[in-house]
Amino acid sequence: MKQRFTTLVTSILLVLNSNRLSATELIPLEALVSTGKISVSFVNKGGYQGNCMQMIIHNQTADSVYGYVEPGRRLNSVNDSEQDILVVKAAQIKIKSFEKDTIEIFGFCCQSGKSGPSKNALYTIGSLAPATWVFIANLINLNQFPNDAVQHAVWVLSDNHDIRSIPAYSNPAMDQLRYAVADILDIEIPWYSFKYKQNEHDLFTGIKTHFFAEVAFHIPQRALMTAQITRPNGEIIYTGEHQYFSAGDQKISVCFPISNWEDGEYDFYLLEDFHTTNKKLRFNTSE
Numbered sequence: 001m002k003q004r005f006t007t008l009v010t011s012i013l014l015v016l017n018s019n020r021l022s023a024t025e026l027i028p029l030e031a032l033v034s035t036g037k038i039s040v041s042f043v044n045k046g047g048y049q050g051n052c053m054q055m056i057i058h059n060q061t062a063d064s065v066y067g068y069v070e071p072g073r074r075l076n077s078v079n080d081s082e083q084d085i086l087v088v089k090a091a092q093i094k095i096k097s098f099e100k101d102t103i104e105i106f107g108f109c110c111q112s113g114k115s116g117p118s119k120n121a122l123y124t125i126g127s128l129a130p131a132t133w134v135f136i137a138n139l140i141n142l143n144q145f146p147n148d149a150v151q152h153a154v155w156v157l158s159d160n161h162d163i164r165s166i167p168a169y170s171n172p173a174m175d176q177l178r179y180a181v182a183d184i185l186d187i188e189i190p191w192y193s194f195k196y197k198q199n200e201h202d203l204f205t206g207i208k209t210h211f212f213a214e215v216a217f218h219i220p221q222r223a224l225m226t227a228q229i230t231r232p233n234g235e236i237i238y239t240g241e242h243q244y245f246s247a248g249d250q251k252i253s254v255c256f257p258i259s260n261w262e263d264g265e266y267d268f269y270l271l272e273d274f275h276t277t278n279k280k281l282r283f284n285t286s287e
């Protein structure tokens with residue numbers, strides 16, 4: 001587990017080192033502000049993820065200023081009842097002498113229990129978040145992950161959410177994010193995830209509604225594949241729709257409701273032509 005985390009760290013450092021020219025030319029936001037070269041203020045656009053923030057910047061010097069907003073910077077909400085925002089994409093600063101400019105900031109909520117930011121809510125520059133958050137932010141900065149996966153990954157670290165809230169998309173690019181979070185927590189990566197109830201009042205309810213997974217498998221010849229769920233005693237409680245697949249390496253997406261299920265262990269079966277077990281996996285709906 002730790003070896004994979006080390007590999008991810010090394011990969012990020014190699015990419016950053018490959019951009020050494022820009023790293024030497026661009027000055028981090030905090031250094032620009034602390035030395036008085038620029039003044040900044042932050043305004044929320046009325047959202048809690050993606051391009052949800054704007055930075056209003058004023059060059060205080062007679063020279064052009066070149067810098068960047070660091071991935072991993074936690075912008076603090078002036079209204080303590082509203083969420084702070086974690087920046088996960090670097091934003092370049094390029095501003096001429098004494099000019100003013102507005103820059104889009106890409107970030108995500110890092111306080112799931114608080115209210116969503118209101119439009120035009122004010123934020124301060126905050127500070128860099130803990131090292132593990134900064135690492136994840138840099139990983140996100142170097143990749144294009146789905147917004148829902150990024151948001152849940154942030155909440156796993158910031159609010160101690162279940163790692164199974166990060167969608168289990170079965171592809172190498174997406175797995176980087178889930179593997180990184182699992183390695184930080186020093187836990188095994190789950191092969192499945194949960195979807196949660198949504199309402200207009202809470203960004204995250206914590207109430208599981210669906211089981212979700214993308215399961216890879218191999219079949220030697222074409223077949224009808226069926227996902228089936230049983231209790232450990234063999235009692236069948238769910239049978240999915242039959243899906244046709246050609247011979248070879250394949251992947252099946254499964255999603256089914258679990259809101260009325262008892263917490264505990266279950267077995268996932270993938271059946272070929274209704275009777276042959278291609279794959280058996282165990283999962284747990286408990287915390």
